[in-house]
Amino acid sequence: xxxxxxxxxxxxxxxxxxxxxxxxxxxxxxxxxxxxxxxxxxxxxxxxxxxxxxxxxxxxxxxxxxxxxxxxxxxxxxxxxxxxxxxxxxxxxxxxxxxxxxxxxxxxxxxxxxxxxxxxxxxxxxxxxxxxxxxxxxxxxxxxxxxxxxxxxxxxxxxxxxxxxxxxxxxxxxxxxxxxxxxxxxxxxxxxxxxxxxxxxxxxxxxxxxxxxxxx
Amino acid sequence: xxxxxxxxxxxxxxxxxxxxxxxxxxxxxxxxxxxxxxxxxxxxxxxxxxxxxxxxxxxxxxxxxxxxxxxxxxxxxxxxxxxxxxxxxxxxxxxxxxxxxxxxxxxxxxxxxxxxxxxxxxxxxxxxxxxxxxxxxxxxxxxxxxxxxxxxxxxxxxxxxxxxxxxxxxxxxxxxxxxxxxxxxxxxxxxxxxxxxxxxxxxxxxxxxxxxxxxxxxxxxxxxxxxxxxxxxxxxxxxxx
Numbered sequence: 411x412x413x414x415x416x417x418x419x420x421x422x423x424x425x426x427x428x429x430x431x432x433x434x435x436x437x438x439x440x441x442x443x444x445x446x447x448x449x450x451x452x453x454x455x456x457x458x459x460x461x462x463x464x465x466x467x468x469x470x471x472x473x474x475x476x477x478x479x480x481x482x483x484x485x486x487x488x489x490x491x492x493x494x495x496x497x498x499x500x501x502x503x504x505x506x507x508x509x510x511x512x513x514x515x516x517x518x519x520x521x522x523x524x525x526x527x528x529x530x531x532x533x534x535x536x537x538x539x540x541x542x543x544x545x546x547x548x549x550x551x552x553x554x555x556x557x558x559x560x561x562x563x564x565x566x567x568x569x570x571x572x573x574x575x576x577x578x579x580x581x582x583x584x585x586x587x588x589x590x591x592x593x594x595x596x597x598x599x600x601x602x603x604x605x606x607x608x609x610x611x612x613x614x615x616x617x618x619x620x621x622x623x624x625x626x
Numbered sequence: 627x628x629x630x631x632x633x634x635x636x637x638x639x640x641x642x643x644x645x646x647x648x649x650x651x652x653x654x655x656x657x658x659x660x661x662x663x664x665x666x667x668x669x670x671x672x673x674x675x676x677x678x679x680x681x682x683x684x685x686x687x688x689x690x691x692x693x694x695x696x697x698x699x700x701x702x703x704x705x706x707x708x709x710x711x712x713x714x715x716x717x718x719x720x721x722x723x724x725x726x727x728x729x730x731x732x733x734x735x736x737x738x739x740x741x742x743x744x745x746x747x748x749x750x751x752x753x754x755x756x757x758x759x760x761x762x763x764x765x766x767x768x769x770x771x772x773x774x775x776x777x778x779x780x781x782x783x784x785x786x787x788x789x790x791x792x793x794x795x796x797x798x799x800x801x802x803x804x805x806x807x808x809x810x811x812x813x814x815x816x817x818x819x820x821x822x823x824x825x826x827x828x829x830x831x832x833x834x835x836x837x838x839x840x841x842x843x844x845x846x847x848x849x850x851x852x853x854x855x856x857x858x859x860x861x862x863x864x865x866x867x
């Protein structure tokens with residue numbers, strides 16, 4: 411299993427039956443592969459779908475049926491289509507239970523930066539800002555560090571924010587970390603990883619509970 | 627002497643050929659273009675706009691399609707001075723044009739862009755939102771404080787022309803969209819002085835179920851039936867897994 415699949419598999423456990431969820435581009439799109447029949451969910455897509463199914467098997471693509479990242483998708487029974495205005499009414503109006511998002515940086519207070527690196531990367535805002543600010547629960551699925559090995563989890567974000575104090579849980583290939591009022595709480599650790607390794611790759615102080623940590 | 631019109635003459639027929647709409651495209655126009663990726667993008671109307679050579683355009687679209695497709699062609703040809711959009715991440719060519727400063731780009735959160743269009747179409751001047759209030763988006767924005775809560779005042783958007791793609795129309799201009807091709811189309815169909823819809827099939831007025839119509843014909847000025855669904859409308863091979 412790749413590190414991306416590992417993160418997606420763990421993230422899938424955060425989903426409760428019947429929830430309305432939105433999957434950001436990248437790792438989150440792998441999450442449905444790990445949802446079982448015991449966890450029926452409604453997957454929302456920004457381009458106007460509720461009840462999206464798995465990505466299409468080859469040959470079954472419909473030119474009029476894509477997710478917000480451009481992948482061809484299937485539908486679940488009970489799915490609905492709507493316009494982009496209604497799609498974000500669902501988000502801003504508080505009907506979205508969970509948004510799974512990627513990150514460039516996450517702060518100790520749960521601030522999220524994921525849309526711009528000034529001067530280097532500015533593809534636009536997309537739906538991320540509304541998802542981060544308005545989903546009832548925001549789960550960040552990301553690699554623990556950048557490609558060059560710098561920590562993504564910091565005391566304070568250095569990049570422009572997507573939304574302030576919005577992240578609830580961070581799931582990486584190394585650990586599961588909860589954003590609490592007291593600070594970042596280490597909840598779980600990946601198999602074969604020890605706490606020292608997590609601390610070394612985290613740029614913020616972590617609260618490490620006493621005793622054995624659950625392994626994922 | 628009064629002439630008595632036949633039933634046929636009383637019937638509204640908004641269908642026209644692509645040639646008839648070309649004269650409506652002018653330099654400096656603001657043009658809304660429906661679509662989110664391929665679904666709902668009016669590729670035929672975009673090509674018609676491109677062919678007129680109209681320049682200094684301000685374009686409003688969720689994204690600029692992918693490289694060398696749809697809206698991207700207008701931008702690559704240098705016909706647009708500005709784009710009002712949500713995300714250009716899937717188009718390296720247009721991102722390059724933006725980074726070189728060859729086009730002005732105004733980014734909005736996707737749902738805020740949709741709502742600005744919806745407001746414009748509903749005859750409103752704008753709305754209040756807290757989206758982005760704690761971010762750099764707040765800079766240069768007018769804010770309003772109500773009951774101690776600060777909100778961004780977001781003006782509505784309106785265009786000279788909206789280019790729409792629908793699956794089905796009747797001759798009166800009632801439109802039906804298909805699946806995820808709906809997206810920004812019904813919003814934009816309300817928010818422009820002239821609304822042109824390209825459609826895959828035209829049926830006789832009266833043959834659509836009134837309960838199933840997404841955009842009432844009142845909003846639509848011209849309907850152009852697409853003769854052929856070109857390759858651009860099809861499945862993009864690089865998105866197939």
